[in-house]
Amino acid sequence: DGGITQSPKYLFRKEGQNVTLSCEQNLNHDAMYWYRQDPGQGLRLIYYSQIVNDFQKGDIAEGYSVSREKKESFPLTVTSAQKNPTAFYLCASSTRGQLNTEAFFGQGTRLTVV
Amino acid sequence: KNQVEQSPQSLIILEGKNCTLQCNYTVSPFSNLRWYKQDTGRGPVSLTIMTFSENTKSNGRYTATLDADTKQSSLHITASQLSDSASYICVVSAEEYGNKLVFGAGTILRVKS
Numbered sequence: 001d002g003g004i005t006q007s008p009k010y011l012f013r014k015e016g017q018n019v020t021l022s023c024e025q026n027l028n029h030d031a032m033y034w035y036r037q038d039p040g041q042g043l044r045l046i047y048y049s050q051i052v053n054d055f056q057k058g059d060i061a062e063g064y065s066v067s068r069e070k071k072e073s074f075p076l077t078v079t080s081a082q083k084n085p086t087a088f089y090l091c092a093s094s095t096r097g098q099l100n101t102e103a104f105f106g107q108g109t110r111l112t113v114v
Numbered sequence: 115k116n117q118v119e120q121s122p123q124s125l126i127i128l129e130g131k132n133c134t135l136q137c138n139y140t141v142s143p144f145s146n147l148r149w150y151k152q153d154t155g156r157g158p159v160s161l162t163i164m165t166f167s168e169n170t171k172s173n174g175r176y177t178a179t180l181d182a183d184t185k186q187s188s189l190h191i192t193a194s195q196l197s198d199s200a201s202y203i204c205v206v207s208a209e210e211y212g213n214k215l216v217f218g219a220g221t222i223l224r225v226k227s
């Protein structure tokens with residue numbers, strides 16, 4: 001059953017902690033993306049990776065970090081430097097750049113700071 | 115100013131009725147325009163993708179139209195069902211934004227019985 005899997009579905013973080021969100025895909029896609037979704041706003045790009053061992057900052061990268069050591073995996077770390085981390089985080093993948101190809105999304109992780 | 119504006123913000127309709135959602139964009143030229151359906155607490159799922167040369171595309175009870183001259187798109191839902199209750203997101207891709215998609219804020223549709 002091919003797809004893109006995010007975990008956990010819900011995550012709670014204390015102030016000052018780093019947390020890592022998992023994103024795994026078995027679609028053999030080269031490109032992977034992390035988006036943040038806030039109520040009343042469109043999805044905003046945090047980081048993206050077109051190929052293993054390479055990634056670029058999106059529009060709101062501050063306070064986040066990523067790695068792309070394997071084609072299948074693109075974890076996102078929300079660091080203590082992110083001042084307002086409570087949001088819904090979506091991971092996506094595509095065969096190459098999203099511009100002209102279909103993008104598939106995971107089911108999302110809802111992160112809450114407590 | 116957001117490059118992709120959607121209206122209305124929210125909409126309530128009775129089951130079985132039709133509705134039309136609007137999307138205005140300023141991104142130009144663009145590569146393609148997409149409509150996604152997002153159920154609450156889930157990831158978006160693609161409904162249609164249209165290039166600038168396409169005027170209309172259907173996916174079951176969903177029909178998207180595109181007017182590249184006026185930079186407007188609409189998503190028409192026919193004979194609505196309770197399962198149509200979701201957020202509908204308009205997304206534009208353009209070379210001027212590199213390899214990125216520009217998302218609208220979405221229209222929240224609620225279908226009542």
